[in-house]
Amino acid sequence: MSSKPTIAAVDWGTTRLRVWLLDEAGAVVDERRSDEGLLTAQHKGFAPILDRHLKDMGAPGDLPAIVCGMAGARQGWIEAPYVEVPSSLSDILGAAVPVPGAGRDVRIVPGLAQRNPRTPDVMRGEETQLAGVAAEVGSGSHLVCMPGTHCKWVGVDDGTVSGFGTWPTGEMFSVFAQHSILRHSLGEKPAPVAPDNAVFQEWCREALADGDIGARLFGIRAAGLLNGLGQADAAAALSGLLIGAEIASATRRFGKRDTPVVLVGSGPLGALYAEALKLGGLAVRLADADKAVLSGLVAAARRNGMLVEG
Amino acid sequence: MSSKPTIAAVDWGTTRLRVWLLDEAGAVVDERRSDEGLLTAQHKGFAPILDRHLKDMGAPGDLPAIVCGMAGARQGWIEAPYVEVPSSLSDILGAAVPVPGAGRDVRIVPGLAQRNPRTPDVMRGEETQLAGVAAEVGSGSHLVCMPGTHCKWVGVDDGTVSGFGTWPTGEMFSVFAQHSILRHSLGEKPAPVAPDNAVFQEWCREALADGDIGARLFGIRAAGLLNGLGQADAAAALSGLLIGAEIASATRRFGKRDTPVVLVGSGPLGALYAEALKLGGLAVRLADADKAVLSGLVAAARRNGMLVEG
Numbered sequence: 001m002s003s004k005p006t007i008a009a010v011d012w013g014t015t016r017l018r019v020w021l022l023d024e025a026g027a028v029v030d031e032r033r034s035d036e037g038l039l040t041a042q043h044k045g046f047a048p049i050l051d052r053h054l055k056d057m058g059a060p061g062d063l064p065a066i067v068c069g070m071a072g073a074r075q076g077w078i079e080a081p082y083v084e085v086p087s088s089l090s091d092i093l094g095a096a097v098p099v100p101g102a103g104r105d106v107r108i109v110p111g112l113a114q115r116n117p118r119t120p121d122v123m124r125g126e127e128t129q130l131a132g133v134a135a136e137v138g139s140g141s142h143l144v145c146m147p148g149t150h151c152k153w154v155g156v157d158d159g160t161v162s163g164f165g166t167w168p169t170g171e172m173f174s175v176f177a178q179h180s181i182l183r184h185s186l187g188e189k190p191a192p193v194a195p196d197n198a199v200f201q202e203w204c205r206e207a208l209a210d211g212d213i214g215a216r217l218f219g220i221r222a223a224g225l226l227n228g229l230g231q232a233d234a235a236a237a238l239s240g241l242l243i244g245a246e247i248a249s250a251t252r253r254f255g256k257r258d259t260p261v262v263l264v265g266s267g268p269l270g271a272l273y274a275e276a277l278k279l280g281g282l283a284v285r286l287a288d289a290d291k292a293v294l295s296g297l298v299a300a301a302r303r304n305g306m307l308v309e310g
Numbered sequence: 311m312s313s314k315p316t317i318a319a320v321d322w323g324t325t326r327l328r329v330w331l332l333d334e335a336g337a338v339v340d341e342r343r344s345d346e347g348l349l350t351a352q353h354k355g356f357a358p359i360l361d362r363h364l365k366d367m368g369a370p371g372d373l374p375a376i377v378c379g380m381a382g383a384r385q386g387w388i389e390a391p392y393v394e395v396p397s398s399l400s401d402i403l404g405a406a407v408p409v410p411g412a413g414r415d416v417r418i419v420p421g422l423a424q425r426n427p428r429t430p431d432v433m434r435g436e437e438t439q440l441a442g443v444a445a446e447v448g449s450g451s452h453l454v455c456m457p458g459t460h461c462k463w464v465g466v467d468d469g470t471v472s473g474f475g476t477w478p479t480g481e482m483f484s485v486f487a488q489h490s491i492l493r494h495s496l497g498e499k500p501a502p503v504a505p506d507n508a509v510f511q512e513w514c515r516e517a518l519a520d521g522d523i524g525a526r527l528f529g530i531r532a533a534g535l536l537n538g539l540g541q542a543d544a545a546a547a548l549s550g551l552l553i554g555a556e557i558a559s560a561t562r563r564f565g566k567r568d569t570p571v572v573l574v575g576s577g578p579l580g581a582l583y584a585e586a587l588k589l590g591g592l593a594v595r596l597a598d599a600d601k602a603v604l605s606g607l608v609a610a611a612r613r614n615g616m617l618v619e620g
Binding site for chain 1: 392423424425427428429430431432475476477478479481482485486488489490491516520521522523524525527528529531533535536537552555556559560562563
């Protein structure tokens with residue numbers, strides 16, 4: 001360790017755990033990743049897992065911790081009740097819930113709920129990432145896209161979350177690839193898709209035009225039977241179709257903004273979304289997902305008086 | 311048996327087999343159902359299965375048979391190559407392919423292919439049902455909806471199949487219910503959905519407006535967490551969402567006709583589609599699915615000179 005830690009920042013998701021040690025300026029002193037997500041912690045206990053990681057990292061036994069993610073779900077460590085939108089990101093971070101009897105000062109950032117009966121929705125974890133992104137992009141009206149298993153789109157207006165929606169695009173890809181008739185088209189292990197794949201772009205462009213998934217899914221199978229579409233291109237077609245339809249649907253709901261879409265993603269999936277947004281005629285501003293969650297956790301620690309304002 | 315059979319009519323699907331004995335007027339003399347579909351026949355052989363059923367029914371060993379369905383697939387008894395649309399139903403039935411060495415005169419009705427690169431599609435089995443339906447509804451321009459695992463919509467204009475599309479709505483319901491996060495919402499065994507269920511109607515109406523599936527799927531989960539949507543209503547929501555989106559999408563592709571939508575379905579699924587079409591402001595004409603396939607097989611037998619014209 002190069003410097004004395006002041007606080008631990010923890011992103012505790014369903015299947016993953018990330019822990020950072022931060023100094024008093026919020027800079028990273030040490031970090032580690034583990035697969036002891038919610039599903040593991042429900043059996044082993046949250047406190048023992050966190051205690052062990054912090055001890056292994058040489059942190060003092062009374063080091064405070066700021067936590068985001070599924071640890072705050074009803075079935076998590078302690079429930080951090082949803083904050084309803086619209087709500088300012090500052091108020092959301094400020095509503096972090098202390099965990100009684102944790103042996104140290106642990107607070108969990110709440111998730112968000114949208115109780116609108118026509119578009120009910122929830123998020124947990126992404127609100128912290130979002131706070132990091134919003135600080136980076138500043139004031140004004142922004143549409144933020146956060147790809148993943150359950151991709152979130154969020155309207156952020158001058159630091160307030162005005163509304164959001166979930167498109168389960170990653171999950172759809174996976175269930176269609178594994179459990180539908182398309183498993184014959186994509187093969188046992190779907191090939192990775194590159195953003196410059198012409199089939200990806202073609203299916204994406206079509207789906208961007210009307211957001212229609214149901215009309216085209218079986219077409220992937222038929223294109224294999226009739227036109228010899230191979231397994232790798234079938235995966236590209238499914239990916240282009242689902243991502244294109246998602247972008248059409250989300251921009252229809254939230255409208256287009258004067259500002260570029262803020263894309264919180266990195267790696268291959270981020271690159272596919274960047275290409276698809278470009279095909280949809282949308283300007284894109286990239287934000288790093290890992291950096292965003294860390295900077296959101298630092299902001300949450302400050303907002304709750306666990307770190308002095310930077 | 312009340313009368314001497316002249317021909318056997320056979321609907322040989324992926325998982326089911328139906329055999330009728332018909333007299334010289336095309337009237338049913340005897341019938342039976344079995345679960346020896348394509349998947350079983352690939353192992354046991356097609357001829358032995360058909361021979362045994364016909365023998366058990368007391369039919370002569372040289373009784374001819376007209377067959378439709380997956381028995382004509384590449385991986386079936388013998389491949390009956392797809393007929394390309396547009397094509398008249400009379401020509402489609404007339405393209406039945408003889409099975410060499412079957413020990414009796416067996417002919418298999420071909421499936422249909424649509425090679426349009428933007429909407430590639432195939433069907434096998436439904437073309438025969440469609441011929442039965444088309445004979446019933448007569449000339450004019452009709453849009454035919456055939457619900458099922460892979461629901462088919464077909465444009466039939468004066469006895470010619472002008473185009474068709476597949477919406478895998480039944481399959482989507484099943485993979486989302488069993489393999490997505492919605493399995494927590496719907497429970498282990500999704501409840502049957504009634505057409506007068508208010509949640510079914512509400513989600514159907516919303517989806518009819520824009521055909522959007524991706525924007526709403528996760529809302530079923532969120533409505534459970536936030537608004538206490540129960541398991542039975544979650545199944546109703548998913549069903550309404552998928553059927554409503556399908557109708558929006560199919561009517562967008564084919565346009566609305568002056569004639570009612572011809573709904574080839576019976577039982578609970580047919581009732582859901584009838585309600586959904588009504589909610590979409592579409593007039594509906596019902597056609598019985600079982601009767602349709604039988605009358606299509608009779609028409610195919612006549613068209614191929616296996617029965618005298620009725």
